[in-house]
Amino acid sequence: MPLRALLDDLYAEGQDFDARQSDRRDRRRNLEPDAAELLAMVLRIAGARDIVEIGTSNGYSTLWLADATAGTVTTVDVAPATEARATAARAGLSGKIVFETADGGDFLAARPDRSVDLLFLDAERPEYPGWWPHPKRVLRAGGVLAIDNVLSHPGEVAPFLRLIAGDPDFTASTVAVGKGLHLAVLRE
Numbered sequence: 001m002p003l004r005a006l007l008d009d010l011y012a013e014g015q016d017f018d019a020r021q022s023d024r025r026d027r028r029r030n031l032e033p034d035a036a037e038l039l040a041m042v043l044r045i046a047g048a049r050d051i052v053e054i055g056t057s058n059g060y061s062t063l064w065l066a067d068a069t070a071g072t073v074t075t076v077d078v079a080p081a082t083e084a085r086a087t088a089a090r091a092g093l094s095g096k097i098v099f100e101t102a103d104g105g106d107f108l109a110a111r112p113d114r115s116v117d118l119l120f121l122d123a124e125r126p127e128y129p130g131w132w133p134h135p136k137r138v139l140r141a142g143g144v145l146a147i148d149n150v151l152s153h154p155g156e157v158a159p160f161l162r163l164i165a166g167d168p169d170f171t172a173s174t175v176a177v178g179k180g181l182h183l184a185v186l187r188e
């Protein structure tokens with residue numbers, strides 16, 4: 001099956017699944033397709049090869065990122081990525097993805113300085129400020145920090161966006177795509 005058809009099926013399946021879950025944390029909560037498309041485009045423009053994603057879920061966004069890079073996507077989730085691994089295999093993208101079962105903050109704290117070209121945060125938003133300064137420390141100069149849901153959950157992301165806005169090393173902007181994608185570039 002072509003990748004785009006697989007992604008469309010996966011997203012539709014996720015939407016259907018989510019509609020049947022009463023607990024928000026049980027939902028797939030996939031990135032919106034238009035936001036995924038933009039993020040993949042940014043990755044291509046940046047020529048990012050070392051990608052880290054926090055929040056795997058069923059691997060929908062992971063596949064977008066893996067398809068767009070000539071390098072590797074390391075995707076991290078507190079839950080084992082059983083479904084995402086199977087989907088990556090179906091997409092023929094397993095070779096470009098490393099799955100880690102860990103807390104995102106712990107993972108970033110253990111990651112070497114300046115080792116990431118693009119970091120995508122798509123987990124529990126109120127936790128992000130507690131991860132600082134690692135989201136910045138792990139980025140290479142010119143690297144991109146992307147945060148989803150900044151328009152759907154402005155109150156939850158505000159403290160983290162203030163950290164970015166207050167840091168003169170970042171240039172940042174929110175794009176009104178999907179649920180709101182915040183993009184911050186670490187200056188060279």
Ligand SMILES: C[S@@+](CC[C@H](N)C(=O)[O-])C[C@H]1O[C@@H](n2cnc3c(N)ncnc32)[C@H](O)[C@@H]1O
Binds near residue numbers: 028029057058078122
């Ligand atoms: C919004 S979903 C990710 C959606 C996925 N990026 C996509 O677009 O297909 C959030 C995920 O973050 C995971 N998560 C929550 N807290 C986390 C943490 N502290 N560290 C890593 N993953 C976490 C959840 O288990 C859940 O799978």
